[in-house]
Amino acid sequence: MKACIALCLFALVAAALARPQSHYTDRYDNMDLNEILNNRRLLIPYIQCVLGEGKCTPDGRELKSHIREALENDCAKCTDNQREGSRRVIAHLIKHEAGYWDKLKAKYDPNGKYSRRHEQELAAAQA
Template identity: 40%
Template sequence: MAKMVVFVCLFFVVLIEADEKYTTKYDNIDYNEILANHRLLKNYFNCLLEKGNCTPEGSELKKVLPDALQTDCSKCSEKQKAGVKTVFDHLMNDHKDMWEELQKKYDPDGIYYKKYEEAMKKEGL
């Protein structure tokens, strides 16, 4: 009986730890390919703004984006964090109109942008 209690406790610990990170199912997506293809980029953009259909990975992004912003991507894998930086940099520099629309929806008070900007300054970027 004691072994069963220990097993159940360990099972719940594994479940809780698994929930602490976002899925890595889509970590092999080539962000640069999407950013270089205006049609693909526009589809993801429309998905996030609820102006169009979402791919499965777009739906997942839309689901976790608010939490990722609030928690400084603390549940992101290293690959996801690098992808966020790549996408943010590209949108801020090459698609300011898209960046501003996304900010209006997901960061209307500029709270998360300020954190991102400070982090980039610390990295010397």
Template identity: 40%
Template sequence: MSDLFYIRLILVLAVVSIVVGDFYSSRYDNFDITPLLENDRILLGYTKCFLDQGPCTPDAKDFKKVIPEALQTVCGKCTQKQGNLIKVVVRTLRERHPESWKLLLDRYDSEKKFREEFDKFLLQDD
């Protein structure tokens, strides 16, 4: 095979890795949010973890790592499933515990740079 073939192959692989790398891991695409939505204790437990006010489950630790970037990029690296899950959870949190949502916003967007765009994202139906 020619050098040109290998160069093209390397370029294709590089492009594929960039595209795949632009999304968060699909590990949590099928995360069961039902317990969060049905049990305020669990929902507030996650919130306390995100605010450094309580312990974190392994899943919560993973989510906590991406919160700043997800907020700043308006879930730009979220798969469609992840975006939908986030919308449902955040809408529930805002409705049932607005004070907790405000604390999260104050922590992760203290300069209020990203709130307007994130609110627009939350209003979108997919």
């Protein structure tokens, strides 16, 4: 009987650990995006990190590790703050850092499958 309970408990723990995360970490959700977006000295190192052209901070590494999956799954594991923040960052890059936006698209979306949608959303919001 004790062995059965222990086995069930072990199976429950194993199932909980094997379950995929439902959201990305919210550890960086309270970052001041305006401060980063309005200061190229802060922004460019993040972009270079994601492009693999520079060193990464811990939060840059976190972003880089999830960017492809977030694009492919329409940010399904993003928190609401992350979803809104990604829209703001993409809009800023399209408007103010077109060269880097093109590099990011070439690296993470070479066929334009995902970026086209974001560009259309931005155009509709500006209309």
